[in-house]
Amino acid sequence: xxxLEVIFSFTLGKMHRSIKTFIALIILLASxxxxxxxxxxxxxxxxxxxxxxTARQFAYEPGRIVVNEGDIVTIRLRSADVTHGFYIPELGxxxxxxxxxxxxxxxxxxxxGKFKIRCSVTCGPxxxxxxxxxxxxKGGINIxxxxxxxxxxxxxxxxxxxxxxxxxxxx
Amino acid sequence: xxxxRASSLKNLLTSFISHRNEFDxxxxxxxxxxxxxxxxxxxxxxxxxxxxxxxxxxxxxxxPVGNMSFAVVFVWILWWFALMTVLTPLFSRLWCMICPxxxxxxxxxxxxxxxxxxxxxxxxxxxxxxxxxxxxxxxNFIFLFIATFIVLLxxxxxxxxxxxLTLFVLGTVLALLFAKRAxxxxxxxxxxxxxxxxxxxxxxxxxxxxxxxxxxxxxxxxRGSDTSFGCPWLIYPGGLERNNFCGLCMECIKACPYNxxxxxxxxxxxxxxxxxxxxxxxxxxxxxxxxxxxxxxAITQGPWGWLRDWxxxxxxxxxxxxxxxxxxxxxxxxxVWSSSLIIVxxxxxxxxxxxxxxxKGEGSTKNVFINFSYTLIPIGLAGWIGFSIxxxxxxxxxxxxxxxxxxxxxxxxxxxxxxPWQPVLLEAIPYLQILxxxxxxxxxxxxxxxxxxxxxxxxxxxxxxxxxxAIFLILVSILFIWLFVG
Numbered sequence: 337x338x339x340l341e342v343i344f345s346f347t348l349g350k351m352h353r354s355i356k357t358f359i360a361l362i363i364l365l366a367s368x369x370x371x372x373x374x375x376x377x378x379x380x381x382x383x384x385x386x387x388x389x390t391a392r393q394f395a396y397e398p399g400r401i402v403v404n405e406g407d408i409v410t411i412r413l414r415s416a417d418v419t420h421g422f423y424i425p426e427l428g429x430x431x432x433x434x435x436x437x438x439x440x441x442x443x444x445x446x447x448x449g450k451f452k453i454r455c456s457v458t459c460g461p462x463x464x465x466x467x468x469x470x471x472x473x474k475g476g477i478n479i480x481x482x483x484x485x486x487x488x489x490x491x492x493x494x495x496x497x498x499x500x501x502x503x504x505x506x507x
Numbered sequence: 508x509x510x511x512r513a514s515s516l517k518n519l520l521t522s523f524i525s526h527r528n529e530f531d532x533x534x535x536x537x538x539x540x541x542x543x544x545x546x547x548x549x550x551x552x553x554x555x556x557x558x559x560x561x562x563x564x565x566x567x568x569x570x571p572v573g574n575m576s577f578a579v580v581f582v583w584i585l586w587w588f589a590l591m592t593v594l595t596p597l598f599s600r601l602w603c604m605i606c607p608x609x610x611x612x613x614x615x616x617x618x619x620x621x622x623x624x625x626x627x628x629x630x631x632x633x634x635x636x637x638x639x640x641x642x643x644x645x646x647n648f649i650f651l652f653i654a655t656f657i658v659l660l661x662x663x664x665x666x667x668x669x670x671x672l673t674l675f676v677l678g679t680v681l682a683l684l685f686a687k688r689a690x691x692x693x694x695x696x697x698x699x700x701x702x703x704x705x706x707x708x709x710x711x712x713x714x715x716x717x718x719x720x721x722x723x724x725x726x727x728x729x730r731g732s733d734t735s736f737g738c739p740w741l742i743y744p745g746g747l748e749r750n751n752f753c754g755l756c757m758e759c760i761k762a763c764p765y766n767x768x769x770x771x772x773x774x775x776x777x778x779x780x781x782x783x784x785x786x787x788x789x790x791x792x793x794x795x796x797x798x799x800x801x802x803x804x805a806i807t808q809g810p811w812g813w814l815r816d817w818x819x820x821x822x823x824x825x826x827x828x829x830x831x832x833x834x835x836x837x838x839x840x841x842x843v844w845s846s847s848l849i850i851v852x853x854x855x856x857x858x859x860x861x862x863x864x865x866x867k868g869e870g871s872t873k874n875v876f877i878n879f880s881y882t883l884i885p886i887g888l889a890g891w892i893g894f895s896i897x898x899x900x901x902x903x904x905x906x907x908x909x910x911x912x913x914x915x916x917x918x919x920x921x922x923x924x925x926x927p928w929q930p931v932l933l934e935a936i937p938y939l940q941i942l943x944x945x946x947x948x949x950x951x952x953x954x955x956x957x958x959x960x961x962x963x964x965x966x967x968x969x970x971x972x973x974x975x976x977a978i979f980l981i982l983v984s985i986l987f988i989w990l991f992v993g
Contacts, residue, residue: 394819395812426934449937450992452808454901456928461662462815464574464902469810481993484941485985491945492981495952500970 382406389413389468391420391433393460396453396468403445405474411441421456424470432457445472449480531715531769533760542760542770545734546621548604556607559671561913566668570915576664577913580905582671583661588899590701591891596775599708600701603754608674609691612682617736627731631683636693636741643788646699647795651847653696654799655840658806658818687739692752703792704888705750706778706881707950712755713747715769720745728759728768735762744768749778751789779881779954782961787873790880791852797883797983798847800890804990808897814839855880858979866963866972878962879976882955886980889947890987893940901930940991948984952977 382404389411390397403409413422419434426447433439453468471478532538541547558581566578573579594601614620618630659666674695681690691698714720720728728744731737735758738744742752744759745767760768806814816822817835824831830838859875862868868875907923909915919925959973960966 392812394815396810397812399810399812425930449934452897452933454930458572458574461571461573461821462658462819465658465662465807465815467808467810478993480937481989484945484988484992488941488945488948488984488988489981492948492952492977492984495949496956496973496977499953499956500973 382408384408384410387411389422390416391422391455391466392416393418394455394462394466396422396466398468400469400471401453402471402473404476405445405448405472407445407472409443409445411443413439413441418459419457420459420466421454423454423456424451426451427470430456443470448472448474448478450478529774530772532772533766533768533770538770539766542757543734545623545761548756549621551605552607552610555605556610559607559675563668563672563675565909565914566664566666566671568914569664571664572915573662573664574902574905575908575915576667577909577915578664578667578671579661580902580909582667584898584902585906588895591704591888591895592899595701595704596707596888596892597709598755599705599710599750600698600754601710602701603691603698604756606691606697608671608695609678609682609688611675612679612690613688613739615679616682616687623731623734623736629686633686634684636685636689640693642693642786643699643702643792645693646696647788647791649694650696650699650792651795651844654795654847655843656820657803658815658839659820661807687741688754689741691739691754692741699792700796702751703789703796703884704891705753707776707884707888708750709773709775710755711747711750711771711773711777712744712753712757712759713769713771714745715767717745719765719767723765723767727762727764731758732762732764735759737762748781749784751778751784776885776950776954779884780957780961785877785881787877790877790883791848793880793883793887794852794855795847797887797890798851799843800887800894801986801990802843802846804890804894804987808894809990817842852876855883855979858975861975862972865974866968868963868968868972870962875962875972878958879955879973881958882951882976882980883983885950885954886944886947886983886987889943889950890983892943892947893987893991896939896943897936900932900936902928903931904929937992941988944984944987944991948980951980955980 385403385407387398387401387409389401391413392415401409401411411422413431413433415433415435415437417435419432422429422431422433422439422441424430424443426449427443427445429441429443431439431441449472451470451472453470455463455466457463459466473479533542562578562581565576569578570576590602616629616631616633617623618627653660653670656666660670661667677694678690681694682688723745726743726745727735727737729737738759739756740752740754744753744763747753757770760770805811806818813835816824817830817839820832820836822832822835856872856876859879860872862879863870863872863875904926905928907921907926911921911924912918955976956969956973959969959976963969963972
């Protein structure tokens with residue numbers, strides 16, 4: 337409650353709006369920089385990682401694979417029921433696997449972001465919903481999420497400050 | 508002349524964001540004549556009715572494979588995307604103008620397709636809608652019931668067709684029992700959320716001069732005239748302040764002897780500041796839509812297969828520890844209903860209580876809840892836009908496939924049946940989703956702060972009251988961003 341009242345008084349203080357905006361931005365960005373520094377691992381050297389993935393109607397198990405930029409990822413893909421696809425065009429992956437088969441897929445994680453793994457073979461009623469996630473982080477951080485969240489918070493705080501200070505609207 | 512056109516163009520281009528340059532389409536002779544033409548609505552419904560018939564038939568007799576079915580692809584990929592990203596945000600309830608569901612009911616009530624004959628009287632019982640049901644609660648519960656079966660609906664063509672046919676029959680039967688469009692106003696599950704999100708739209712029908720409408724005794728816009736049936740939506744167009752229940756049928760434009768109704772392109776989200784009409788049943792719709800956006804993104808676009816299994820009532824566990832279809836579906840239904848009716852509104856209510864505390868407000872927390880719930884409309888709509896973007900960019904090629912073979916009988920009418928599945932702009936999807944959420948958040952905060960100034964006369968209290976709400980909006984936005992790119 338105290339913290340909220342501090343923020344409250346901050347938004348209404350006598351300081352010039354642009355200075356407050358600047359301070360707010362600095363505080364936010366510094367907070368996120370500290371957070372990013374805190375969560376990042378000491379070493380983020382590219383590694384060779386191995387995953388066993390089972391495709392089944394209508395999911396991948398595990399549904400989410402998280403690696404670091406530069407990692408070389410080897411996936412041993414099996415199907416638990418019918419023929420499925422394993423499609424990540426952003427990373428140049430387009431493979432299919434039938435029941436009883438095993439496919440080895442090698443992915444070079446050279447782009448950061450969250451990429452959807454999609455089934456490219458119609459495999460049943462929920463086929464369009466059969467997705468998984470292949471997340472490529474940078475130094476242990478999902479920088480797209482971190483960056484977009486930072487921008488979002490800054491946009492939110494700025495909007496709050498700017499629109500709160502505007503003249504009264506007639507409803 | 509050239510200056511005049513340039514000025515008109517400038518007004519049109521700035522009308523989306525500026526309250527000073529609203530652009531009235533009835534100032535243009537072409538649009539005025541079209542809106543006043545009796546055959547206008549009939550002409551825009553007819554092609555849609557044709558597509559509707561194909562959709563229903565294809566669901567019953569066509570392929571049962573969802574992504575190869577005209578019913579599923581046209582309704583849940585093309586229509587849904589168009590509705591949530593273009594039609595509603597830009598043109599309000601434009602869909603209601605062309606919707607085929609109440610068409611037969613209209614034609615039966617009016618004893619004809621287009622013209623109003625001399626000695627006209629309504630066909631059917633023409634009863635008034637029961638007073639206890641004159642609210643959005645029936646729509647909310649009907650919508651939530653249907654929404655519970657979303658996995659089934661969007662993947663089984665026959666279920667889509669049964670739903671559409673049921674709504675069509677219901678619309679027709681209710682038109683024979685009750686006056687005008689009671690179905691659209693009080694029952695239609697689509698109309699509920701279209702009405703809510705049409706408040707954000709940059710399009711409106713409004714009286715040009717309200718005092719003229721007040722002085723005008725005969726009120727043809729309601730009662731009808733020789734050329735018009737009057738507003739079928741049970742509203743008084745001369746007093747229109749919000750889009751919620753205006754189906755853009757243009758009957759009022761045809762009726763008004765003074766040409767006193769404007770069809771305007773206006774700034775986005777203008778209706779959020781209109782105090783009259785704010786009510787608990789309406790804002791609950793905003794909470795339901797917000798909760799469902801989050802749940803649907805998680806179910807249909809997330810990596811959690813077990814969530815999809817739970818939503819699929821026909822799921823048969825094939826390995827490991829898994830719940831049966833009915834068990835899982837019961838949990839799914841509990842999640843959908845509790846999130847929509849209790850969790851999301853409950854958490855928001857707590858933020859509203861905090862808002863009231865910080866503002867040292869005298870009114871009830873319920874009023875704070877109702878007023879500030881309208882801030883959820885831009886961010887909720889943004890979430891739905893973010894949800895809809897991948898639906899079209901990933902699945903667009905299915906539309907071409909089913910156009911060539913609408914019934915799944917092996918036709919290839921336009922040579923597009925075998926176009927391979929080819930998603931486009933996949934790398935752009937996360938950024939488009941992020942952009943949608945940020946814009947939605949900015950609009951939510953902008954209008955939230957203005958609503959707060961409406962409620963609290965004192966600026967200091969207004970800012971204090973809105974602070975917890977702004978934090979809630981930012982947290983919801985982060986949740987959307989996490990689902991999209993986290």
